[in-house]
């Protein structure tokens with residue numbers, strides 16, 4: 001549980017003291033991050049949401065639902081995080097921008113939304129460094145071009161979002177902090 005918790009903080013460039021509650025983890029997977037916040041940090045107002053009911057050991061902490069249409073009222077959370085979810089949606093061609101709009105809907109004014117996403121640079125770097133480790137998934141130029149195009153569309157979406165939120169910052173490549 002601690003390892004998973006620390007991997008969130010490290011990816012998002014966050015200190016544990018900067019977490020704010022109520023907090024929602026979208027695409028929470030096995031819910032270890034949520035459970036750590038609840039059990040170790042003592043924040044019972046931490047929730048997870050995941051579309052899959054498989055492999056979720058922490059019943060109650062993770063709610064089953066679709067991130068594109070979340071079962072939460074507007075302005076419910078002070079912090080919303082999504083680790084390795086927008087990247088998955090960009091790869092699959094789903095609507096990453098719609099997901100961000102939905103997460104912002106559930107966030108309170110002044111609250112912080114944090115997630116990682118794919119950039120053209122990170123896609124190209126991954127292809128160069130890791131593609132050979134997956135010989136069963138050979139290089140498909142057309143597919144990669146499409147993925148880069150989707151990453152570009154998403155970057156344009158983020159640029160436009162600057163007009164409607166209080167602030168957007170990129171503490172590192174492929175990670176964004178948005179204040180609503």
Ligand SMILES: C[S@@+](CC[C@H](N)C(=O)[O-])C[C@H]1O[C@@H](n2cnc3c(N)ncnc32)[C@H](O)[C@@H]1O
Pocket residue numbers: 026027028029030049050051052065066067068082083084085088
């Ligand atoms: C790559 S895993 C990341 C899990 C965890 N956040 C982590 O970083 O270890 C992506 C998770 O997102 C969930 N997911 C994918 N599409 C979703 C959707 N539309 N709504 C909610 N969860 C979704 C998957 O079921 C999976 O658990």
